[in-house]
Amino acid sequence: MTTTVLYTIISLSILGAIMAVILYVVAQKFKVYEDPRIDQVEDALPGANCGGCGYPGCRGFAEAMVKADDISEFNCPVGGNDTMKEVARILGKEIEEKEPKVAVVRCSGSFQNRPRTTEYDGPGSCAIEASLYGGETGCHYGCLGKGDCVEACDFEAIFMNEETGLPYVVDENCTACNACVTACPNDIIELRERKKKDRKIYVSCVNQDKGALARKVCQVACIGCNKCVKVCPFDAITLENNLAYIDPVKCKLCRKCVDECPTNAIVEVGFPPRRKKKEKTEKESAGAQDQTKKQ
Amino acid sequence: MLKTFSKGGVHPAEQKLSAGKAIEKLGLPKQVTIPIAQHIGAPSQPTVKKKDTVKAGDVIATSQGFVSSNIHSSVSGTVAKIDQVIDTTGFRKPCVVINVEGDEWAEGIDTRQELVRDVTLSPEEIRQKVMDSGIVGMGGATFPSHVKLSVPEGKKVYTLVINGVECEPYLTSDHRVMMERGEEMIVGVRILMRALGVERALIGVENNKPDAIAHLSNLVASEGGIEVYGLKVKYPQGGEKQLIKAMLSREVPSGGLPLDVGAVVHNVGTALAVYEAVQKNKPLIERVVTVTGQSLSHPTNLLARIGTPVKDLIEAAGGLPEDTGKVVSGGPMMGKALKSLDTPIVKGTSGILVIPQQKAKRAPEMHCIRCSKCVTACPMGLEPYLLKQLTQTERYDELEENALLDCMECGSCSYTCPAHVPLLDYIRLGKSHVNQIIRKRKDK
Numbered sequence: 001m002t003t004t005v006l007y008t009i010i011s012l013s014i015l016g017a018i019m020a021v022i023l024y025v026v027a028q029k030f031k032v033y034e035d036p037r038i039d040q041v042e043d044a045l046p047g048a049n050c051g052g053c054g055y056p057g058c059r060g061f062a063e064a065m066v067k068a069d070d071i072s073e074f075n076c077p078v079g080g081n082d083t084m085k086e087v088a089r090i091l092g093k094e095i096e097e098k099e100p101k102v103a104v105v106r107c108s109g110s111f112q113n114r115p116r117t118t119e120y121d122g123p124g125s126c127a128i129e130a131s132l133y134g135g136e137t138g139c140h141y142g143c144l145g146k147g148d149c150v151e152a153c154d155f156e157a158i159f160m161n162e163e164t165g166l167p168y169v170v171d172e173n174c175t176a177c178n179a180c181v182t183a184c185p186n187d188i189i190e191l192r193e194r195k196k197k198d199r200k201i202y203v204s205c206v207n208q209d210k211g212a213l214a215r216k217v218c219q220v221a222c223i224g225c226n227k228c229v230k231v232c233p234f235d236a237i238t239l240e241n242n243l244a245y246i247d248p249v250k251c252k253l254c255r256k257c258v259d260e261c262p263t264n265a266i267v268e269v270g271f272p273p274r275r276k277k278k279e280k281t282e283k284e285s286a287g288a289q290d291q292t293k294k295q
Numbered sequence: 296m297l298k299t300f301s302k303g304g305v306h307p308a309e310q311k312l313s314a315g316k317a318i319e320k321l322g323l324p325k326q327v328t329i330p331i332a333q334h335i336g337a338p339s340q341p342t343v344k345k346k347d348t349v350k351a352g353d354v355i356a357t358s359q360g361f362v363s364s365n366i367h368s369s370v371s372g373t374v375a376k377i378d379q380v381i382d383t384t385g386f387r388k389p390c391v392v393i394n395v396e397g398d399e400w401a402e403g404i405d406t407r408q409e410l411v412r413d414v415t416l417s418p419e420e421i422r423q424k425v426m427d428s429g430i431v432g433m434g435g436a437t438f439p440s441h442v443k444l445s446v447p448e449g450k451k452v453y454t455l456v457i458n459g460v461e462c463e464p465y466l467t468s469d470h471r472v473m474m475e476r477g478e479e480m481i482v483g484v485r486i487l488m489r490a491l492g493v494e495r496a497l498i499g500v501e502n503n504k505p506d507a508i509a510h511l512s513n514l515v516a517s518e519g520g521i522e523v524y525g526l527k528v529k530y531p532q533g534g535e536k537q538l539i540k541a542m543l544s545r546e547v548p549s550g551g552l553p554l555d556v557g558a559v560v561h562n563v564g565t566a567l568a569v570y571e572a573v574q575k576n577k578p579l580i581e582r583v584v585t586v587t588g589q590s591l592s593h594p595t596n597l598l599a600r601i602g603t604p605v606k607d608l609i610e611a612a613g614g615l616p617e618d619t620g621k622v623v624s625g626g627p628m629m630g631k632a633l634k635s636l637d638t639p640i641v642k643g644t645s646g647i648l649v650i651p652q653q654k655a656k657r658a659p660e661m662h663c664i665r666c667s668k669c670v671t672a673c674p675m676g677l678e679p680y681l682l683k684q685l686t687q688t689e690r691y692d693e694l695e696e697n698a699l700l701d702c703m704e705c706g707s708c709s710y711t712c713p714a715h716v717p718l719l720d721y722i723r724l725g726k727s728h729v730n731q732i733i734r735k736r737k738d739k
Contacts, residue, residue, distance in 0.1 A: 118634055121657050123717045128724050133385025133634060140387055209379070209387075 037090060038062050044086045045076060050154050052077040052177025065091065072096050078155075078175040099249075101176035101191040103158065103169050107143040108204040108267065110164030114139055114218040130185035138217030141207045143167070143188055152183035171198045192248040199253055199270040201246060203228075208241040215263065222265040228257035297502055299527035300540040303674040305707045306529055307628065309503055313467045313587050313594040318475055320598045321611055323395050327370050327602030328639040329355065330382045330390045334431040335438045336362035341391055347374045351600075352401035352578050355391050358426070364439045365429035366391075369580035369600035371399040381634050383624045383641055390639070393602070404577045410478055411574040414486050421490040421573055428572035429579050429642075433564030434458060434469075434533060435625055437643035440569065443559055444490045453557040455488055455496040456542055457566060459511075460526065460533040462501060463626025466646040468583040469563050471596045473500070473507040476567050477514050483570030484521060487561055498523045498563070499542050501532060530628060531705040535560035537674050549701050564645070584640055586612040588649030590619065599640060606636040608647055620655025623648040628706045661714040669708035669718055675701045679708035679718040686725030691732055694725050702726065 041062035048058070053076055055061040065071050071093050076083050081097050088095035116136045120129055126148040134140035145165040149158050157173035158180055160166070167180075171194075181189045188206055203222055207214040211223030224242030236250035237257060246257070246266070258268045332338035339356035349355060349368040356366035372395045379387040400406060416424065426441035446452055461469040472480060488496050498515075500508050502525040515521040526532060526541055536547045538560055545556040553560055561569075564582065571577040580601055587594040592613030599608055605622065609615050615622075615636070623630040624644055640647070669679040677698060685694045699722065708718040 123660070123720050125724075128717075128720045131724050131727055132720070133631075134381070134387065213379075 035066050038066050040090050041065060041087050044079075044083060044090060046078045046083065048078050048154065048175075048177075050078060050175070050177040050179065052175065052179065077101065077177050099193040102171055102174045102194045102198070102200075103176060103180055104190050104192050104200065104202050105143070105149075105158075105167050105169060105188060106190055106202060106204050106206050107166060107188045108220040108265070109137065109139055109142040109218050110166055112164075113220045114142065126183075127185045139207055139209075139214070139221065141186060141188075141209070142205075142218065144186065148183045148185070149180035149189060152179040154179065195248075195253060197270055199268075200248075201251060201253055201255060201258060201266065201268050202248070203244045203246055203265055204267040205265045206243065208243050210242055214242065220264050223263055225262060227260045227262065228266060231256045231260045297525055297527040298541050299529045300532060300537040300674060302540075302676050303672050303707060304529040304531065304537070305672050305711055307464045307710065309528065310464045310587075310589075311467050311470070311503065312465065312589070313585055313596055314470055314504070316467075316471070316595045318471050318583055318596045318598050319611070321600070321603065321608065323370060323398060323600065324603045324607050326375065326392060326394055326604075327600060328380050328390045328392050328604070328637075329366060329369065329602040330380070330388050330639065330641055331356040331366055332382075332388055333366065333437060333601075333641040333643065334364040335436065336360065336364070338389070339363060339366050341377055341389070343368075343374050343377075343391060345374055345376055348372070349374065349393060350399045350401040351580060352404050354578075355393075358429075358439075362439055362442055364431050365427060365578070367429055367578040367580050368393060369602050370395045372396040381638060383631060383633065383638055383644060385631065385634050405575040406577075410482070412482055414482070414489055414573070416486075416489075416573060418490045418492060421486055421569075424573050425490070425569055428568075428577070430565065430568045430572055431579070431642050432562055433568060433582060433642065433645070434562035435629065435643045435645050437641075440561065440565055443561065444487070446491065446554065446559075450554050451557060452491050452493050452554065452559050453495065454543060454559075455484070455491055455493050456535075456538055456553075456558050456560045457484055457487075457496060457498040457563060458533055458535070458538055458560055459498055459500040459504075459507065459563040460538060461504070462528075462530045462533040463628055463630075463646070464530075465587045465648055466585045466626045467587070468585045468596055468645050470504050470507055471585075472563050472567055472583055473504070474510055477507075477510055479570045480563055480567045481511070481514050481521065482574065483566035483568070486569050486573050487566060488520065491559055493559075494520055496521045497542050499526050499532075499538055500524065501526050501528045503528050531674055531703070531707065534674065534703050534705060536703075549698050579642055582640075582642065582644070584608060584644055585646035586649075587646060588616075588651075590616040590651045591649050592616075601642060602639045604637050604639055605633060605647055608640065609636070609649065616649065616651065618652045619649055620652035621650040623650060628710065629704065657717070658715040660716055663712075663714055663716055666713065668711045668713060672707040672711040674705060674707060675703065677702060679722060680716075682725060683716065683718050683721040686721045686728070689728075691725070691729050695729050695733075699725055699729055 042059050045058040053061045055064055065074050075098055080100050084095050114137045117138055118136050120136050124146050126144040126146040129144050135144050143166050147160050149167050155173050155175055157170045158167050161168050176191050205222035207221045214221035215223050222243050226239055228244050229237045229239050234250050234252055236247045238245050258266050331341055337359040339358050341356045343355045350371045353368045354365055355368045358365050372393045375392045375394045377391050380390040382388045422441050422444050430440040431437040459473050484496050508525045511523045535553055539553055539558050547556055568579050584599050585596050586608045595612050622633045624633050663680055682699055702722055706719050
């Protein structure tokens with residue numbers, strides 16, 4: 001009895017020792033050298049694997065950064081400046097600070113503002129609807145309302161509003177990963193610089209038709225009247241293809257254009273309610289001008 | 296045993312309601328809207344301005360490049376505007392809008408009824424004439440016809456196949472052309488044969504049109520070189536690859552053209568248009584359109600000018616029924632629902648189909664049970680369920696490997712699916728993505 005146990009233990013121990021030697025030799029022979037910094041960088045990244053940086057997951061991004069000579073072009077939209085600083089410290093490289101961004105839905109064509117003229121009963125996907133025809137409304141540029149952006153979002157930052165039929169962004173959750181921007185077939189969603197207190201002013205329309213036609217199909221369409229371009233003290237607004245665009249970097253949130261817009265296509269978000277319209281705007285713009293002087 | 300193609304295919308109810316109705320000439324509308332992109336290829340460039348006066352047959356937009364086509368005014372009158380109008384594709388496209396005044400035709404167009412049999416022009420002249428007259432494939436694909444008549448070097452055409460199949464349910468415009476304009480059409484076939492330098496032409500007609508088969512057989516009996524074939528009824532036999540398989544028992548390779556098997560396919564409507572262009576000097580400015588639907592009081596076939604609003608055609612067929620849910624341009628299988636009744640008819644509009652409310656809605660989608668009915672139905676031998684899945688998961692390289700681009704969007708898969716999965720919609724989406732990727736690759 002005891003001898004059987006003894007033989008078993010001895011033979012298995014010898015077998016184990018031989019295997020260990022083989023494994024060691026093989027491991028040495030086929031060793032793949034990996035830069036330890038890749039692991040360090042990956043640990044510093046958020047690990048969301050959202051693809052917002054344009055690389056396949058956080059590890060792909062880390063590998064690319066470790067290989068690159070200059071990492072100033074790289075940006076992790078989810079982690080933001082803190083993460084990128086940490087990465088730069090690990091790699092011993094320089095990095096510029098970038099303004100954090102947030103997704104903005106540039107369409108106000110709700111059920112009330114933009115009446116439906118046809119009914120679409122195909123598969124519930126904006127991409128397919130856009131490939132078939134111009135959409136249920138007369139506007140061929142605006143939101144189709146099938147929620148491809150909601151499906152694309154990994155961070156619970158964009159949802160459909162059932163009342164308006166339009167998506168809305170939850171600013172706190174949005175990481176500006178770009179997923180909804182690429183998912184939207186009509187290029188309605190834009191990433192804009194986050195201003196203080198998440199205040200924003202933007203043209204909530206992408207319709208490039210002539211004014212009369214745009215207005216006919218949607219009450220809050222940009223009609224390309226040029227009024228906002230003239231009123232803007234900072235040259236932040238440009239007009240192209242019958243559509244105004246506010247440069248988020250140049251815009252100082254003075255709200256003059258919002259008052260000027262005849263169709264309410266320019267939207268302000270996050271501002272306190274105005275008590276007396278005129279006084280307030282003057283104050284705001286004066287403040288904004290002060291800011292520019294300081295710069 | 297009648298011939299047909301071997302792979303896949305479906306047989307929807309034929310519903311040829313207007314088969315016995317003679318072609319009626321539709322009166323002139325008050326205003327025509329002529330899109331400048333009515334064909335596959337580069338959109339044409341308008342040559343007229345606002346307030347210009349034009350006659351029927353005048354060029355109003357010239358072709359841009361080889362795969363493109365001239366556009367002619369279909370009426371006489373004054374150009375009201377050049378504007379963005381929703382056309383049959385469902386998108387806004389630049390169109391020339393003309394207010395109709397009288398009915399004057401451009402000089403040189405022979406408007407008499409007599410049949411001109413003798414073909415005097417050389418093949419090169421015929422090609423030029425077809426090109427100048429803006430003739431495109433009238434079956435619905437609207438591919439410029441002169442391109443198909445120009446055989447590249449190193450290729451040889453042995454057979455001209457004439458497509459009189461009309462496999463789409465409801466449509467009867469080709470049927471009526473064969474019955475009423477048969478003689479002219481046969482001369483058109485002779486012209487096409489001369490342009491291609493072929494000795495043999497085959498006309499394929501499905502055997503649900505026995506009168507057309509008998510009529511055409513009679514017409515070609517005295518002269519050699521043209522034969523008429525009766526084919527078994529099966530959709531989509533009108534696809535050129537399917538028609539070649541059915542009639543010549545040859546298979547066009549994946550990604551290839553009928554030229555690769557020594558054949559060229561033209562529609563009967565195109566043959567008639569070629570006859571009118573070459574023998575009568577008349578550009579493509581009108582076409583036969585079937586206006587049909589079970590709820591319509593007078594389904595009919597109309598000879599209408601290009602650019603006539605759809606509502607005029609429906610009016611001529613007894614007016615729009617109250618319970619209409621959808622108006623489709625084209626047949627029920629491949630046609631496209633219109634966004635507005637002001638949409639003009641174009642060179643490729645073979646029919647207008649009115650569908651009542653209770654039949655207009657799609658059935659709700661259920662889960663795919665892998666029954667592979669779509670695979671059996673696909674005439675190109677593809678796997679529609681797989682293509683849909685790959686599109687949804689954005690695996691575009693695998694889509695390309697699975698010959699996605701061979702799909703001709705006949706809709707047999709969606710038609711046959713017992714779970715009402717909108718397979719074709721996804722495949723079409725996949726195709727547009729893959730085409731973009733291929734274009735990018737070529738640009739590099």
